[in-house]
Amino acid sequence: MTSTISISGMGCCSSAGKDLQQSWQNLGHNNYPKPTTPPFKTIHNSPVFAIHPDWLPPDLSQFPRKPTTPLNPTTLFCLSAIFDALNMAGLQVKKLHQKRVAIIIGTTVRCHFHNNEYYRKWKQGIEQSQEPMACFLNDNLATIIQQILGTTGPTSVITNACAYGTDAIGVARNLLLADQCDLAICGGADELSPLAYHGFSSLLLCAEAPCTPFGENRAGLNLGEGAGIVVLEKNASLKKRGETAIGWLRGYGSASDGYHPTAPHPKAKGLIRAVETAITDGGISKDAIHFINGHGTGTRANDQVETIGLHALHLDHCPLISTKGATGHTLGGAGGIEAVFTLQALRKRFSPGTIGTSQIDPKLALSPLAESQVSHLGGAIGMSQSLAFGGGNSALILEAST
Amino acid sequence: MIAKITAVADLDFTSLSLSDELENKLRRADLFTRTIVACCHKLLEGQAINGKQTGLFVATAFGPMQCNLDVLDFLVEDEPVSPTLFSHSVFNGASGYLARIFGIHGPAITQTSYGYPFFTALAQAKFALEQGQLKQAIVIQAETYSQLLEDAKGETETPWPPGSVAWLLGHEGVEVKDIMVQESPCPPEERLHYHVTCSSGTTHHHPLAMTLELNRLFLAKQLPEKYQTSSAFGKATLHFGAAR
Numbered sequence: 001m002t003s004t005i006s007i008s009g010m011g012c013c014s015s016a017g018k019d020l021q022q023s024w025q026n027l028g029h030n031n032y033p034k035p036t037t038p039p040f041k042t043i044h045n046s047p048v049f050a051i052h053p054d055w056l057p058p059d060l061s062q063f064p065r066k067p068t069t070p071l072n073p074t075t076l077f078c079l080s081a082i083f084d085a086l087n088m089a090g091l092q093v094k095k096l097h098q099k100r101v102a103i104i105i106g107t108t109v110r111c112h113f114h115n116n117e118y119y120r121k122w123k124q125g126i127e128q129s130q131e132p133m134a135c136f137l138n139d140n141l142a143t144i145i146q147q148i149l150g151t152t153g154p155t156s157v158i159t160n161a162c163a164y165g166t167d168a169i170g171v172a173r174n175l176l177l178a179d180q181c182d183l184a185i186c187g188g189a190d191e192l193s194p195l196a197y198h199g200f201s202s203l204l205l206c207a208e209a210p211c212t213p214f215g216e217n218r219a220g221l222n223l224g225e226g227a228g229i230v231v232l233e234k235n236a237s238l239k240k241r242g243e244t245a246i247g248w249l250r251g252y253g254s255a256s257d258g259y260h261p262t263a264p265h266p267k268a269k270g271l272i273r274a275v276e277t278a279i280t281d282g283g284i285s286k287d288a289i290h291f292i293n294g295h296g297t298g299t300r301a302n303d304q305v306e307t308i309g310l311h312a313l314h315l316d317h318c319p320l321i322s323t324k325g326a327t328g329h330t331l332g333g334a335g336g337i338e339a340v341f342t343l344q345a346l347r348k349r350f351s352p353g354t355i356g357t358s359q360i361d362p363k364l365a366l367s368p369l370a371e372s373q374v375s376h377l378g379g380a381i382g383m384s385q386s387l388a389f390g391g392g393n394s395a396l397i398l399e400a401s402t
Numbered sequence: 403m404i405a406k407i408t409a410v411a412d413l414d415f416t417s418l419s420l421s422d423e424l425e426n427k428l429r430r431a432d433l434f435t436r437t438i439v440a441c442c443h444k445l446l447e448g449q450a451i452n453g454k455q456t457g458l459f460v461a462t463a464f465g466p467m468q469c470n471l472d473v474l475d476f477l478v479e480d481e482p483v484s485p486t487l488f489s490h491s492v493f494n495g496a497s498g499y500l501a502r503i504f505g506i507h508g509p510a511i512t513q514t515s516y517g518y519p520f521f522t523a524l525a526q527a528k529f530a531l532e533q534g535q536l537k538q539a540i541v542i543q544a545e546t547y548s549q550l551l552e553d554a555k556g557e558t559e560t561p562w563p564p565g566s567v568a569w570l571l572g573h574e575g576v577e578v579k580d581i582m583v584q585e586s587p588c589p590p591e592e593r594l595h596y597h598v599t600c601s602s603g604t605t606h607h608h609p610l611a612m613t614l615e616l617n618r619l620f621l622a623k624q625l626p627e628k629y630q631t632s633s634a635f636g637k638a639t640l641h642f643g644a645a646r
């Protein structure tokens with residue numbers, strides 16, 4: 001271990017499980033949910049991965065301050081993951097009040113105004129309560145979380161399309177290194193929304209059947225919802241409070257394709273640069289990477305480009321999987337959830353296969369693991385990567401403690 | 403490396419005019435993207451940029467809100483959403499354009515808050531330069547708002563002029579020494595009321611105003627060593643090196 005940034009706790013929730021323990025058990029046993037009809041009116045046929053309604057709300061009793069407006073699902077997912085992450089880190093909320101706590105969260109749905117009913121009435125000039133607008137103006141996810149936790153420190157909502165969560169963790173790491181905070185709660189969260197669902201459907205990116213990332217007959221993604229959070233601390237401060245790290249954030253890299261509004265660069269130029277930056281930042285060689293949790297959405301373009309990039313980087317030796325067949329594409333949540341799954345795989349030295357995919361596309365530049373191909377991992381270092389609309393690419397190098 | 407302000411630019415929405423070449427590249431773009439690209443174009447005039455070692459740090463309070471509402475129009479009418487509009491309604495769509503048009507291949511981080519998004523983005527850019535991750539950084543904020551927002555504000559509040567502000571950070575210019583941003587929860591009406599007092603003695607009433615003031619001070623070589631702001635939604639303190 002040479003990183004100065006420890007991961008002291010992590011948590012997640014998605015359709016794969018209400019918490020990390022349940023999610024990992026389900027992933028390891030291929031016991032994952034099937035996507036279902038969206039919980040809203042739609043003209044499209046793509047199923048979605050919705051969180052089981054009984055899993056909400058999380059136990060909010062440990063949080064000192066009650067929210068002033070009703071909490072939306074994204075915030076509840078985020079709080080649920082934070083609750084688990086803080087518990088794993090051995091941190092009580094009141095202890096946070098003695099520290100400068102950065103809250104850096106990625107989200108997409110909660111950046112948009114999407115109260116259809118309010119908007120419809122406004123267009124018709126009908127007088128109505130301003131509460132939906134008040135909720136929108138109170139909806140900055142990082143600020144709400146800060147308010148509920150009662151902490152002080154820098155806050156930021158990263159809105160980098162599908163790389164939000166990954167970049168949020170990278171930005172939080174930078175804040176710790178710059179001594180802008182003592183501890184960072186970071187990751188991503190998003191709920192299913194009609195706006196995102198219809199938008200992705202209009203781009204012909206959604207499959208009408210369960211998604212099969214890296215699969216031969218893959219036909220697109222399924223949207224999902226959830227949150228993934230990690231707690232970052234400097235090694236010295238973690239040691240000072242008598243706790244041990246569950247892992248380390250070794251490196252972070254981010255780069256732009258500068259190519260197309262929605263499609264990735266066909267030769268993965270941005271992804272290659274992002275991964276190279278993360279590897280250099282982590283001070284490791286490519287051989288040290290023993291596992292890759294890919295973006296693996298299940299779209300033709302993403303999965304092809306992602307494998308082209310990893311092949312060009314000579315990372316063919318690493319087990320590569322996608323977990324989106326169990327969670328769906330959770331947008332803002334994806335980078336956070338997948339970082340959590342990556343570190344968990346490294347801790348257990350075990351990788352599940354690519355959930356939902358029985359037949360890997362033989363035309364891909366390298367061969368990810370199919371669902372039946374679980375793998376024991378030969379080392380403690382791995383990578384989680386994200387590709388995004390707008391040509392963003394980001395990668396995290398994570399190391400599990402032994 | 404020390405982070406220094408090399409150049410600044412701002413763009414008043416009413417002065418938004420694009421060259422034929424830019425117009426062609428932005429033919430499908432929404433107003434938010436057009437505004438931010440035009441401002442960046444102004445910022446980079448006469449500047450040498452190394453695309454691989456330059457990062458983009460985009461800040462916004464409301465993002466492409468009108469485009470977002472244009473997408474909602476389809477939803478409330480139960481019609482298929484326009485894919486072009488949807489892809490532009492995503493907050494970081496504009497940074498994709500910036501990367502493509504100006505050949506920038508470093509990181510592109512878009513972040514949003516209702517308080518001090520520009521200063522938060524500036525802090526992230528500053529760190530990236532100081533750590534040697536980048537040689538240059540473009541920090542840019544754009545706000546184009548929407549009629550829905552204007553109606554929520556009401557007629558009694560000061561209008562918010564749409565526009566964009568941008569800084570180029572590099573190794574020449576005025577040093578950005580320190581940035582502290584502390585945003586706080588506040589009643590929603592305070593966000594619309596928007597009242598920020600600054601150490602310069604000025605009171606600001608719209609989300610771009612603070613950076614516009616700093617631009618003006620930078621160009622007049624009067625950037626103060628310490629600039630503080632305070633509002634219902636938090637406070638920020640910036641320390642600069644000697645103005646040149």
